[in-house]
Amino acid sequence: MEVENLANGKYEGKEAIVIIGAGPAGLSAAYDLVSCGIQPIVFEKSSTVGGISRTENRDGYYFDIGGHRFLSKIDYINRLWQKMLGENLLNVRRLSRIYYKGRFFNYPLVPSNALINLGPIESVLIVLSYLRAQLQFNTEDTTFEQWVSNRFGSRLYKTFFKTYTEKVWGIPCNQIRADWAAQRIKGLSLVAALSNAILRTQKARTLVDQFVYPLQGPGMMWRSFQQAIETGGGQIHFDSEVLEIGSENGRVVGVSFSKNGQPYDIPADHVISSMPINRLVRALHRITPSEVTDAADGLSYRSFLIVNLIVRRKELFKDQWIYVHSPEVLVGRIQNFKNWSAAMVPDPEMSSVGMEYFCNEGDEIWIMPDEQLIALATSELEKLGLAQGREVVNGFVVRQSQAYPVYDEGYKDNLQTIKHFLDGIQNLQTIGRNGMHRYNNMDHSMLTGIFAAKNILGEQHDVWNVNEDEEYLEEYREERAAAALSTEILETAFCRMDKLAFAVAVGAVSGLTVFIATLWLIIKGGEVVGPHLSLLSQYFAGYSVTVKGAFIAFSYTFFWGFLFAWLFAYLRNLLVAYYIYRTKRKAEMFSLNDLFDRL
Amino acid sequence: MKGEFQPKNEKVIVHGVLWLNSKFIGFALGLTCGLIIFITTNWLVIKGGDPVGPNLQLLSQYFIGYRVSFLGSIIGFIYGFAVGTLSGALIGWIYNSIAGFRVRLDGKSR
Ligand SMILES: Cc1cc2nc3c(=O)[nH]c(=O)nc-3n(C[C@H](O)[C@H](O)[C@H](O)COP(=O)(O)OP(=O)(O)OC[C@H]3O[C@@H](n4cnc5c(N)ncnc54)[C@H](O)[C@@H]3O)c2cc1C
Numbered sequence: 001m002e003v004e005n006l007a008n009g010k011y012e013g014k015e016a017i018v019i020i021g022a023g024p025a026g027l028s029a030a031y032d033l034v035s036c037g038i039q040p041i042v043f044e045k046s047s048t049v050g051g052i053s054r055t056e057n058r059d060g061y062y063f064d065i066g067g068h069r070f071l072s073k074i075d076y077i078n079r080l081w082q083k084m085l086g087e088n089l090l091n092v093r094r095l096s097r098i099y100y101k102g103r104f105f106n107y108p109l110v111p112s113n114a115l116i117n118l119g120p121i122e123s124v125l126i127v128l129s130y131l132r133a134q135l136q137f138n139t140e141d142t143t144f145e146q147w148v149s150n151r152f153g154s155r156l157y158k159t160f161f162k163t164y165t166e167k168v169w170g171i172p173c174n175q176i177r178a179d180w181a182a183q184r185i186k187g188l189s190l191v192a193a194l195s196n197a198i199l200r201t202q203k204a205r206t207l208v209d210q211f212v213y214p215l216q217g218p219g220m221m222w223r224s225f226q227q228a229i230e231t232g233g234g235q236i237h238f239d240s241e242v243l244e245i246g247s248e249n250g251r252v253v254g255v256s257f258s259k260n261g262q263p264y265d266i267p268a269d270h271v272i273s274s275m276p277i278n279r280l281v282r283a284l285h286r287i288t289p290s291e292v293t294d295a296a297d298g299l300s301y302r303s304f305l306i307v308n309l310i311v312r313r314k315e316l317f318k319d320q321w322i323y324v325h326s327p328e329v330l331v332g333r334i335q336n337f338k339n340w341s342a343a344m345v346p347d348p349e350m351s352s353v354g355m356e357y358f359c360n361e362g363d364e365i366w367i368m369p370d371e372q373l374i375a376l377a378t379s380e381l382e383k384l385g386l387a388q389g390r391e392v393v394n395g396f397v398v399r400q401s402q403a404y405p406v407y408d409e410g411y412k413d414n415l416q417t418i419k420h421f422l423d424g425i426q427n428l429q430t431i432g433r434n435g436m437h438r439y440n441n442m443d444h445s446m447l448t449g450i451f452a453a454k455n456i457l458g459e460q461h462d463v464w465n466v467n468e469d470e471e472y473l474e475e476y477r478e479e480r481a482a483a484a485l486s487t488e489i490l491e492t493a494f495c496r497m498d499k500l501a502f503a504v505a506v507g508a509v510s511g512l513t514v515f516i517a518t519l520w521l522i523i524k525g526g527e528v529v530g531p532h533l534s535l536l537s538q539y540f541a542g543y544s545v546t547v548k549g550a551f552i553a554f555s556y557t558f559f560w561g562f563l564f565a566w567l568f569a570y571l572r573n574l575l576v577a578y579y580i581y582r583t584k585r586k587a588e589m590f591s592l593n594d595l596f597d598r599l
Numbered sequence: 600m601k602g603e604f605q606p607k608n609e610k611v612i613v614h615g616v617l618w619l620n621s622k623f624i625g626f627a628l629g630l631t632c633g634l635i636i637f638i639t640t641n642w643l644v645i646k647g648g649d650p651v652g653p654n655l656q657l658l659s660q661y662f663i664g665y666r667v668s669f670l671g672s673i674i675g676f677i678y679g680f681a682v683g684t685l686s687g688a689l690i691g692w693i694y695n696s697i698a699g700f701r702v703r704l705d706g707k708s709r
Contacts, residue, residue, distance in 0.1 A: 495617040501697035505690040513686065520661060532657055 016041065016267055017456060018255050020242045021274035023051020024442045025432030027225040028080075029272050029449035034232030036457055041266075042234065043257050045241035048219070049226045051274070052403060052433070053442050055219025056308075058396045060346035063308045063354050065400045067321050067335045068218045069094075069211040072443035080446070081212065084224040088215040090341055095318055098160065098596075099334075100325040102385050107323065107596065109160060118159070129153030144176035151588060163325050164596060167332040168358045169302065177409070194490050194583055215343045218442075245271060245283045245428070252428045272452045274432035274445075276301070276402050281418055288421065295417035298410050299437055303366060304403035306335075307355045307377035310394040311387050316351050323596050329380040330365065331355045350393075355380065361401050370397040405437040419464070429455065431463055440466075494576055499569040507562030511554040518550035616698050621691030625684040632683030633676040640672035 017033060019026045022044035033040045048054055053068050070089070072078055081089060098105040106113045115123040130153035139150045144165065148157040162173050169176065214220040226236055237259065244256040246265070254267040273280050281288055281296035288296075320339045324331050335354035337344040345352050355377040359365045368376070374395035382389040405411075415437050422430060431448040433440040440448070444466050451461035514536075521530035522545060530545030537543040540556040636658070643652035644667060650656075652667035659665040662678040 491615060492617065492620075495615040497617045498694070498698035498701060501694045501701065502690075504697055505693035508693055509686045509690050512689075513682075517661065524660070 014039070015269040017270045017272070018043065018242075018266070018268040019272045019274070020255070020280075021045075021051060021432065021435070022049045022222070022226070022236055022238075023274055023432060023445070024053050024222065025274040025435060025445040025449035026051075026272070027222055027229065027449070028446040029274075029431065029453040030229045030234050030236070031225050031232075032450045032453035033456070034229050034234045036453075037232075038457075039233040039235070040229075040272075042229070042236040043240040043242050043255070044236060044238050047238045049236070050219050050222035052400060053218045054222065055217030056396070056398055057219075058308070059310075059394065061308065061310055061337075061352045062217045062219070062344040063306070063337050063352060063398075064217055064219075064335070064340075065306060065398060065403075066304065066333070066354070066356055067337070067340055068213075068442065070213060070218070070221075070442065071211040072441075074443055074447060076450075077443040077446055081221065084228070085214055085221055088220060089212045090215060092211055092213045092320065092340060094209045094211060094320065095339075096321045096323070097319055098164075098325055099322040099384065099386075100159070104317070104319075104322070105160075114160075122155075122159075126153065126155045126159070129155035141178050143174045143178055145173040147178045148173075151585070160325060161595075163327045164323055164332065167324075167330070170358065170360060170363075194494060194580065213340050215341055217337075217341070217344060242273075242275065242283060244285070245273075245280075247284065247287055247425060247428075250424055251426055268427075270427045270429075270456050272429050272431055272449070272456075274430075274435040274449070276434035277415075277418055277430055277437050280430055280435070281421075284425075292417055292421040295414035298414040299418075300406045300408060300411075301361075301402040301434070302404040302406055303359055303361045303399070303401045305357050305359060305366065305373070305397060305399045307357070307373050308396045308398070309353050309355060309374070309377055309381060309392050311351045311353060311381075312349070312391045312393050313351050313387055314349055316353060316386055324384065326384065329383055330357055331377065331380050331384075332358050334381075334386070353381065353387075358404075366399065370395075373397050402434055405434060405439060407439070411437065429463065436464065494580060496573050496576075497569040499566050499573070502569040503562040503566035506565035507558040507560075510561030511556075511558035514557045515550045515554040518545055518553055519547070521545050522547065522550070616702055618698065619691040619694050621688045621695065624691040625686075625688030628687030628690075629680040629682075629684030632686075633678075633680035636675035636679040637672045640667055640675050641669065643667050644669060644672070 015038075017038060017040040019030050019040050019042045022030075022042050026042055026044070027049060030040045030042050046054075052065050055062050055064055069092075070081055072081075096107055098107050098109075100117075103117045105117055115126070118126065133150055133153040136150065139146065141147050141150060145157065145162070148161045152161075165173055165176070229236060237257075240257050240259040242255050242257045243263075245252055246254045246256065252268055252271045254265055255271060256263060256265045258264070275283070278296040278299045281292055285293070316336055318339065319336060321333055321335045323333055333356040335356065337352050337354060342348070357365055357373075365373070374392075374397065377395065378389050378392045381387050381392065422428060429452040430436060431452045432445040436448065438444075447466045448463040451459075451463045451466065455461055455463075518530070518533060521533055534543070534545045534549075536553065540553055543549050543552050543556070639655060640652070643655055656665075656667050658675065658678075662675060665671050665675050665678065
């Protein structure tokens with residue numbers, strides 16, 4: 001349908017459902033509606049589908065905005081992917097290593113491989129620094145730097161954690177707070193770790209070593225969604241940016257958008273938005289209270305640019321991507337698209353690499369002209385020893401603003417303020433990654449879209465409940481298991497026993513028992529009083545079955561009871577403390593396994 | 600582990616004091632004592648001999664009505680259970696009182 005007709009409200013009498021954004025979330029919402037016979041209208045400000053998960057094509061070379069693995073534990077999503085692409089979905093065996101000082105290190109780090117690659121001197125220094133860290137208890141864990149160094153030693157931290165983390169987030173690690181690490185590194189909760197250890201639900205969170213990938217990149221998936229939506233009567237309008245959302249009495253009534261520079265207004269009965277939540281707030285500016293606008297302005301994002309280089313070489317390295325830890329280059333990650341799918345490159349004699357630079361919008365690298373960026377990427381590829389500069393035959397640059405929602409100190413409060421405000425608008429739902437300012441992957445972004453569509457159809461789903469961390473179902477199960485054991489039980493099992501109190505209690509009760517036993521025989525009387533009990537004198541010198549003896553027996557048994565109970569409590573506390581320490585360290589080790597994937 | 604980001608639950612586990620449940624400890628100790636008497640008595644009954652278990656028989660000095668016989672084992676169980684329960688509960692009570700006093704003294708609270 002032509003935009004002009006839309007603007008005139010010609011929907012053939014049907015409800016107008018507007019979806020903002022044709023990324024995975026928006027497309028999934030539209031597809032779900034179309035599957036139920038409802039035709040939504042999608043506005044997409046760019047000229048293609050897929051959002052951050054799109055695939056660009058330059059001269060027959062396909063490339064992602066950062067490689068996109070299709071990996072989900074949500075059956076529904078997996079089935080949907082299969083349904084859309086079937087045989088065009090490839091199974092890829094993951095290989096992604098760390099590249100540092102000209103060598104490839106296994107990821108997750110394998111001690112033997114790391115130590116061999118680092119050489120004997122560096123290895124010894126790393127082991128010594130690790131051991132020193134193990135011996136230091138009670139250290140402060142305020143920053144990410146301290147957090148990692150305290151566990152793995154400062155040398156290992158500097159080699160494998162510092163540079164990459166700083167490249168990705170653009171701030172020194174000693175300024176990244178440890179609670180940020182806590183969000184990235186699961187298993188930090190001692191309660192969860194203990195629960196999992198007791199219930200034996202914690203498995204090593206090894207990297208998922210296989211994923212699926214469309215033959216010609218993720219864009220192929222989204223084009224397939226586009227086709228299905230359009231075949232079902234839905235509409236996708238490209239180059240159409242939603243600028244304003246009109247509302248009356250707590251309901252959205254229409255949206256204003258611009259297409260090819262022309263402004264349009266259309267009425268809307270429901271709006272599902274996957275545009276960044278801070279922009280959504282601005283689009284509602286007529287009704288937005290100032291504190292909500294301030295909260296939206298308080299949200300921040302990290303951007304990302306990729307320089308795609310075409311290299312005249314058949315094979316560069318075996319990995320799909322490598323993490324570049326070398327501090328002497330700015331590039332953070334390098335994608336080798338040919339290893340994702342051979343069809344990403346038109347000529348088998350050539351390779352195409354995506355040099356990924358993490359940056360902020362407007363900073364030096366972001367505003368650098370494309371030619372300079374291509375020259376920089378080429379020189380860094382050469383510096384790293386991965387290819388010769390002269391082998392690079394072409395290059396393209398793609399800048400992706402708002403690639404990563406930033407979880408900074410204030411983001412939770414800001415998000416809560418915005419959410420509270422949006423909750424008051426009945427027929428508006430916000431979905432997806434930036435739409436919810438969440439670190440959602442494609443599957444979760446899609447699920448939020450599907451839930452929003454189903455809500456319009458009368459179901460009741462809370463899109464905010466789609467768990468961003470549900471990425472690995474095992475982990476999800478672990479959390480559920482952790483919840484199964486109440487903290488109270490854990491406290492009872494793991495709190496420190498008061499040694500003195502226990503020793504006195506056991507000593508007193510043992511003493512009393514022998515004291516009463518002696519007195520009882522005296523009261524009972526007889527010719528020879530307590531001949532058998534008096535044998536105790538073999539151990540308790542001076543004991544006899546007399547009143548005096550009862551006191552002597554009390555002292556002895558109190559002493560021995562006290563001693564044994566104290567020792568028991570001491571050993572019990574020691575073992576429990578060791579168990580807690582080991583369990584926590586193990587959980588942290590597991591969680592660090594995929595830290596770089598989560599950055 | 601110290602640090603301002605340590606969750607509250609974790610602080611309780613790391614710095615808190617264990618409290619004993621007197622009822623459970625009493626029950627557990629009672630059951631243990633009762634069963635020990637029950638099993639040892641019946642073991643001697645099964646082994647037989649003349650007389651049967653003269654040393655264990657000495658328990659009857661304290662547990663009136665106890666004998667080394669099957670019926671005696673049940674009586675012994677009841678006595679053992681009662682004494683064990685009382686001792687266990689007493690241990691729990693004394694422990695909690697002293698530990699509570701010390702926590703208050705330290706100004707720590709659970
Ligand atoms: C470097 C990187 C690597 C990633 N790797 C993976 C991976 O391996 N696996 C994985 O599952 N996920 C990965 N992700 C996450 C994945 O990209 C996102 O989860 C997914 O793209 C989010 O989909 P979305 O629809 O919510 O948002 P987006 O993809 O951001 O789509 C939103 C769409 O809305 C449009 N839009 C915005 N504002 C307006 C407006 N005002 N009017 C009209 N249209 C508008 C945008 O143009 C865009 O097309 C990665 C992300 C990044 C940054």
